[in-house]
Amino acid sequence: MNNRLRTKNAFTLVELLVAMGILAMMMAFASVIFRVGIDAQRTAIANAEIMQKVRAITDQLNADFKGLNKDSEIFVAWVARAVPDAMRKDNDLDGYERFDRIVFFADGDFQSHGANPKIRGNTARICYMLAKKPSPIPGQPPIKVDGQKPEKRILARNQHIMTADPTLPDFFDPNGFTDSQWFEWNNRFEYDKMSLEQWKQIPYENKKNMLSVITGIKFDVPTVSRDVWGSTIDPADPDSIHMLLCDGVAEFKIQSWYDAQQRWVPEVDPDGDGDLSDTNFMRGGGAGGLDPEAVPGVLYPNPPYGVVQINNISYPRSLIDKEHFSAIPGLGRALKFTFTLHDSRGILKEGQTFTHIVYLDN
Numbered sequence: 001m002n003n004r005l006r007t008k009n010a011f012t013l014v015e016l017l018v019a020m021g022i023l024a025m026m027m028a029f030a031s032v033i034f035r036v037g038i039d040a041q042r043t044a045i046a047n048a049e050i051m052q053k054v055r056a057i058t059d060q061l062n063a064d065f066k067g068l069n070k071d072s073e074i075f076v077a078w079v080a081r082a083v084p085d086a087m088r089k090d091n092d093l094d095g096y097e098r099f100d101r102i103v104f105f106a107d108g109d110f111q112s113h114g115a116n117p118k119i120r121g122n123t124a125r126i127c128y129m130l131a132k133k134p135s136p137i138p139g140q141p142p143i144k145v146d147g148q149k150p151e152k153r154i155l156a157r158n159q160h161i162m163t164a165d166p167t168l169p170d171f172f173d174p175n176g177f178t179d180s181q182w183f184e185w186n187n188r189f190e191y192d193k194m195s196l197e198q199w200k201q202i203p204y205e206n207k208k209n210m211l212s213v214i215t216g217i218k219f220d221v222p223t224v225s226r227d228v229w230g231s232t233i234d235p236a237d238p239d240s241i242h243m244l245l246c247d248g249v250a251e252f253k254i255q256s257w258y259d260a261q262q263r264w265v266p267e268v269d270p271d272g273d274g275d276l277s278d279t280n281f282m283r284g285g286g287a288g289g290l291d292p293e294a295v296p297g298v299l300y301p302n303p304p305y306g307v308v309q310i311n312n313i314s315y316p317r318s319l320i321d322k323e324h325f326s327a328i329p330g331l332g333r334a335l336k337f338t339f340t341l342h343d344s345r346g347i348l349k350e351g352q353t354f355t356h357i358v359y360l361d362n
Contacts, residue, residue, distance in 0.1 A: 047343075067107040075103045080096040082095060100252055106123070112161060113242035120163075158243045182225075187232055235247070283311070334357050338354070
């Protein structure tokens with residue numbers, strides 16, 4: 001009788017170690033693939049959010065400037081601030097970031113956001129600018145734009161409907177405004193109880209205060225406290241939310257097409273050589289920099305008191321009128337808006353920069 005001895009081979013120690021190594025590698029690859037997939041999904045969500053913001057801004061710009069009223073006032077001011085080394089990348093490599101603003105009148109079908117009952121009108125005064133924020137310390141002035149983190153800044157669209165509705169409270173008398181009334185008028189009200197013609201007839205002494213408060217720019221020598229200049233938005237405050245167009249807007253730059261020089265103006269460093277002798281901004285900030293107080297701007301029309309104040313560009317006041325609108329530096333045939341947007345979760349650390357052009361010669 002033949003008996004066979006059956007043997008069963010087991011894995012050797014080396015084989016077990018190799019198998020465990022392969023398994024570890026597979027798990028590591030799976031982890032990397034999973035992480036890449038998650039990162040790709042998060043990036044896609046961030047990009048989708050930013051594109052929604054782009055559409056919100058560009059659609060509103062298109063609608064507002066389609067109704068631009070060239071028979072009324074326009075005030076544009078350009079603000080450049082040095083980019084801190086520890087802050088974000090400088091998009092146009094000129095060492096400055098832009099906090100520009102514009103106020104104008106537009107014709108269209110406008111209605112209030114929060115007022116009850118709704119206020120409606122066919123003409124509105126509109127201002128675009130990056131907003132200040134309330135200080136977390138009671139009694140302290142609002143936080144200026146350059147004191148905010150870029151990804152936390154807010155683009156404001158402050159709309160005041162021109163109306164003669166007799167049921168609305170009477171307009172405050174700006175001759176006797178307190179600082180708190182100036183603040184309330186600019187940030188809480190959604191209307192001006194006057195016609196466009198009445199606005200044009202406001203005395204210069206009042207108008208310089210009003211433009212300073214609306215835009216946050218020192219217009220001439222205003223008598224109103226700086227603390228109430230410009231739009232101030234608190235996202236938690238329902239009385240200011242009507243001004244919030246888009247959050248996460250790090251920079252807002254406005255330029256106009258200037259036919260005479262065939263370029264967009266103004267620029268901090270037009271030829272990009274690092275020498276600011278050709279800048280369109282005001283010099284005087286020390287070390288060859290820009291003046292932090294004096295800013296270039298355009299006030300249209302003249303008469304009564306229009307002016308073009310852009311460094312290295314000369315334009316006669318007598319031609320700041322509707323007939324020569326397309327030739328005016330700072331206004332012209334088109335405006336180019338450049339803005340940097342961040343997603344709410346901070347996925348795209350540097351944000352994304354976009355450019356949008358609206359045409360004014362229609």
